[in-house]
Amino acid sequence: MTAAEPPGAAAGGAGGELAGSRPQAGPVYHVGGRLLGTKTTELVKESLPLHDPAPGTVKRAGRRLALAVLPLLVAGCAPQAVTTEGRATHDAYNVFLIAAACVFGVVAVWLLWSVVAYRRRNDELPAQISGSNKLELLWTAIPLALVLFLFVVTVRAQHTVLSDPPTRVTIDVTAFQWSWQFDYEGSDRQVIGGPGHVPEMVVPVGVPIHIKLRSADVVHSFYVPRALFKRQAIPGTTNEFDMNFQRVGLYHGQCAQYCGVAHSDMLFRVKVVSQDEFERFLTSGRGGAPTGGGT
Numbered sequence: 001m002t003a004a005e006p007p008g009a010a011a012g013g014a015g016g017e018l019a020g021s022r023p024q025a026g027p028v029y030h031v032g033g034r035l036l037g038t039k040t041t042e043l044v045k046e047s048l049p050l051h052d053p054a055p056g057t058v059k060r061a062g063r064r065l066a067l068a069v070l071p072l073l074v075a076g077c078a079p080q081a082v083t084t085e086g087r088a089t090h091d092a093y094n095v096f097l098i099a100a101a102c103v104f105g106v107v108a109v110w111l112l113w114s115v116v117a118y119r120r121r122n123d124e125l126p127a128q129i130s131g132s133n134k135l136e137l138l139w140t141a142i143p144l145a146l147v148l149f150l151f152v153v154t155v156r157a158q159h160t161v162l163s164d165p166p167t168r169v170t171i172d173v174t175a176f177q178w179s180w181q182f183d184y185e186g187s188d189r190q191v192i193g194g195p196g197h198v199p200e201m202v203v204p205v206g207v208p209i210h211i212k213l214r215s216a217d218v219v220h221s222f223y224v225p226r227a228l229f230k231r232q233a234i235p236g237t238t239n240e241f242d243m244n245f246q247r248v249g250l251y252h253g254q255c256a257q258y259c260g261v262a263h264s265d266m267l268f269r270v271k272v273v274s275q276d277e278f279e280r281f282l283t284s285g286r287g288g289a290p291t292g293g294g295t
């Protein structure tokens, strides 16, 4: 008997004195290194573990799965937007999120079902099927329809964000190393930030604000998280866009493009006020008087 052969093989093959103490067995067959059976009808036990997992293992796996899924769920949350444009972006984002979740759910359930329903039960090869025009058409048409649907959702959201409504408030925003300057067209109102002073861009609620964004030196980025909007300020270029704030409040803003050693100081705030308060703001601080910490 060779070292790889189990004792039963030696007993059956040699017909020696051990034959009477155990069932007579023929040579053992190996497929892919696994012990499958003998020439007799008796099957030798599989060497792979087929026992049920311990209850504690299932609980631990459940906890790990929850820990893995929770950050994904949290990461899927976007802040509630406070501008008309931001809400359009948020709505489009949610449609994408729901579509992605549905695709994931269908694929995951289908995959798990296939693993369980078509698991290996014996050594027989399953039916070998290849080519199905119906299936090919189905799994081409469904993703195509999904992509077209998401394309339409994107174009509609983009149309809202990039629409150019008539405005009566235009603000020239200039980014510089390392703060912001806000000039109100049609008025001599000006707000300039500086070291230790976070400037406030005061805007009226419910009114489209037209912004002309420029840079005085290097590339910066105008970013208001609650507006779900970011746009670069590029030297020699004027980027124009509109923001229509729907809620009174004070919203954080910052430069989102690394622009030098004091980049982290490039903060600003958007102060959304009533239209009356905005009129008072425009007329009460003529001559570039500071507001909200601006200099």
Ligand SMILES: [Cu+2]
Pocket: 219, 220, 221, 255, 256, 257, 258, 259, 260, 263, 266
């Ligand atoms: Cu910057």
